[in-house]
Amino acid sequence: MIGLDGVSAQALSDTIGAIYDCALDPQLWPDTCLKIADLCESTGGGICVHDLRHARNDQLFVFGYQPQFLETLGSQYAQSPMAAADIVASVGDVNILSTDRPALLESRFYQEVLAPFGLTDMIWFPALRTGGRMASMHASRKDKAPHYQQFEIGLFKLLSPHVCRALTISDALDIRTLRSEMLEKTLDVLAAGVFLTDRGGRVVYMNETAARQAKIGTSIRILNNRLDPVDSAARAALSVAIAQATSHDDEGATNPRSLAIPAVSGAGYIATLLPVQRGQRRDIVAPFAASVAIFMQDPIEAPMMPGEAFARLHKLTGAELRVLMALAQGLGAKDAADMLGISEPTIRSHLQHMFSKTNTLRQADLLRLLQSSTPAVRAPQAL
Incomplete structure (x- = not known):
């Protein structure tokens, strides 16, 4: 492979190899994004996912940015020159913000989003379109670093087809976003x-x-x-x-x-x-x-299994379940009898039947069995 001026053939080969490794293991993208950014002497970079249907902008595998910048970029991305360029761009097309440098410096996007965080230029290309989302890879420079030139554009053009193929092979963004959302909701x-x-x-x-x-x-x-x-x-x-x-x-x-x-x-x-x-x-x-x-x-705060499910599991009658749930509230036999409007001997009779059905010998064992039949889920609570 012939390298670009300033980049060895070995460095390009290693970077392209790292890109295809990401197709098999998306968690390698952070290191690969950093490797690409280093080749074009960038201070930040990563992959950005734009949810076109919900106007969301999520940063994945990013580095070199202040959290406040990412929040600001996300809130104003829809009005940015990047979003406007991506509407007409094809997957793999490379763009830089400083194509029209005077216009960039006068733009609200530069003055309100880039300048407050010392960013001077960004280079990017759309890498994947799937459903209602689009992903792009980007790198950026800050402080007094020069704007991107033909060398960096050429480098990104050389690498973009490989990045696009790697993302298409693994559909890494769907794996990360969808599995993360589903796993979070479950946990x-x-x-x-x-x-x-x-x-x-x-x-x-x-x-x-x-x-x-x-x-x-x-x-x-x-x-x-x-x-x-x-x-x-x-x-x-x-x-x-x-x-x-x-x-x-x-x-x-x-x-x-x-x-x-x-x-x-x-x-x-x-x-x-x-x-x-x-x-x-x-x-x-x-x-x-x-x-x-x-x-x-916390074993003390473990929620009890829903009574109906416990009753069906052990074939308890409705009357037996009512006695069990009363005792589970900490009531004694007399108080449980008074609450349910039955006699203490009836309470004891129901207990004997439940001991037989649940293979327990004492009331404490029966209540412990109910307590240990703990559901895995709870109703969500606010912190």
Whole structure:
């Protein structure tokens, strides 16, 4: 392969190879975007997804930008020169903002979006159109860096067909966006707190319950973006458990592990670790770059199984279920009898029938069975 002036053939070959590696593993895109940006001496870059139906602008695999810039760009993208150019552009067509530099400097987009964050120019090309969304790859320069010239345009033109093919092969944006949205909705209704961490124990995602547990902070906290049990022994045990769960040398690493995460004043959570970096598990959580899923459950607050389902499971009668639910509220036999308008001997008779049907011997065992039949989901609650 013949390189462009200033870029070796080996560097171009390595970059194109990295692009096609992304077709098989979308999580390689951040490093590949950085590699492309380095070739054209850019300070920022990444992939942008434009939802044409909902006027949304999402940044994926981006680097070198302040969060405020990304928010500003997203809110004003529809009115930007980039959006206008992409309407008529074909997939793979390369554009730069400074094609008409005087007009750019006078534009509201430059003055309100680029200039406040020191950005001087952007180069990009539409890389994929699928359904109501379009994706583009971009790079940018800031501060006093010169505007993009023919060299950078030529480099992007050389690389754009490979990027477009790689994205089409894997449809990486659909995998990331759709799986992330579906996974988030699923995890957010779980009764247990779910923390997804990388190999180093850094939290890359947590559901609503987990965020609430960390905010309360009596058993588990987030410190330097890592899970930090309040109890020192639990902190050390969790660190070891994460390391073991992500170890390729550990034959038992595919199995879940459980450990106690005590609270300052007693009780606390039971943490169960499940490796997610293997096989289909890895594909499902790849959007979060997670290696371990940690389920944090408070056994005291575990919601009870819906009575109707429990009754059908154990073939309880309606009368027996009413007695069971009354006792589950903490009522004694006499109070339950008074509430239901029946006698204490009838309560005891129903209990004997339920013991037989559930293979339990005592009221405590029966209530424990009901309590342990815990549903995985809960109604969403605001933080």
